[in-house]
Amino acid sequence: METIHLTYPETPDLVPSVMVLGFFDGVHTGHQAVIRHAQAQAKQLDVPVTVITFDPHPKQVLSNKPDAVRYITPLQRKLNRIAALGVERCIVITFTKELASLSPQQFVDDYLIGAGAVHVTAGFDYSYGKFGEGTMETLPYHARGRFTTSVVAEQTSGGEKVSSTRIRQLLGAGDVDVASELLGTPYVICGEVIHGDARGRTIGYPTANVVMDASYVMPRLGVYATRVRLQDGRTFDAMTNVGRRPTFYATGDVSIESHLFDFSEDLYGQLIEIEWMHYLRDERAFDGLDSLIAQLKQDETAARAILS
Missing domain, CATH: 2.40.30.30 (Riboflavin kinase-like)
Structure with a gap:
């Protein structure tokens, strides 16, 4: 997998691809569903998949506490797991306060349209831009006709949402068996x-x-x-x-x-x-x-x- 590390205002090179957005801590079964969906779209369009993720966690930067977040999969392990799913390209954007201040439209212009997105997908609860004002509902508007979009619905296990937060709670309770099921x-x-x-x-x-x-x-x-x-x-x-x-x-x-x-x-x-x-x-x-x-x-x- 080609891995590209960027820090704002650096932007990616233009490579037509299906882009999949997320932080992906854990690369759990919910994340895997999003990536598989992106791969299906990419196969139809005959282009590669590009994952766009961030490091460190936004909470770690915005809270001004270096130890504010513990990770299920620290960056290198996350990249290894994404690569193992067959993703061709991953862009890791250093999360900074400057990046967090971008408007939703500027984020889309610089990191999606500017990077050659032909289709963009993410989980139903993904947000982007300043204060998380951009959502999967607003993404088609911010796309300005330059790419199509799709949303992956909530993934559940045992009647509950599969999420990084839930996995952290399970690990904190010692329920490593269930956590492993959600991680795959x-x-x-x-x-x-x-x-x-x-x-x-x-x-x-x-x-x-x-x-x-x-x-x-x-x-x-x-x-x-x-x-x-x-x-x-x-x-x-x-x-x-x-x-x-x-x-x-x-x-x-x-x-x-x-x-x-x-x-x-x-x-x-x-x-x-x-x-x-x-x-x-x-x-x-x-x-x-x-x-x-x-x-x-x-x-x-x-x-x-x-x-x-």
Whole structure:
């Protein structure tokens, strides 16, 4: 996939294509429906598909808080997932306050008409331009006869809208199974394995202490059945703890620690991916190492059964 990064007032080169608009955090099944619709339109018109997306999230810029947003799919992961759907071209526009101040008509003129759109599609709730005044209802007017438009209806699962907001809520509640259904793939966090306190080795459960490589949505604190993919492509069943390790620390930062089953190699410095499969239990403090080890054995049995 050709990927083009632009910052206003830069504008794209003229390439006739079907354009699909959205932020696409998660590239979930609702987003996939929009992209598939664009691909069907592009096949009829015999032109490629161009996805137009933004980075960082508008809320992060407009709120003046660098950590205002955590992502289901940080930019590179989002681009990888879009490319895997067979999209030919993606334009990533740096979201700035200057871009946010464009009128709906100027946004359409500069980034849609000016980039060669022959057809533009998006989800039913997409908005554009200053204060989000442009909507899919106003897009045909702003197109000024230069391109046609279509709207993809709301996608639902279990009677509820499929949305990035809903997926964030599910992850926050530990419902990684349902979140994965809406994503169409397991939720993934990627990070580097760093040195920890090595306490797990002394109790027979060595862990990979992971520092996230981006601002991901953090799942609910607790213990999960997971799968861990290594840099070399190998995947291992695992159990992963997200929490503050209250058995050993009264307070502390949240950490992510994965114990890989049937694995004894050194992972320090490697980038690994953790796939979140199922929530096992809350994190809690234990009254001693014996009770902690007993619980870890139960967790391992439960995780192995789920992952098998």
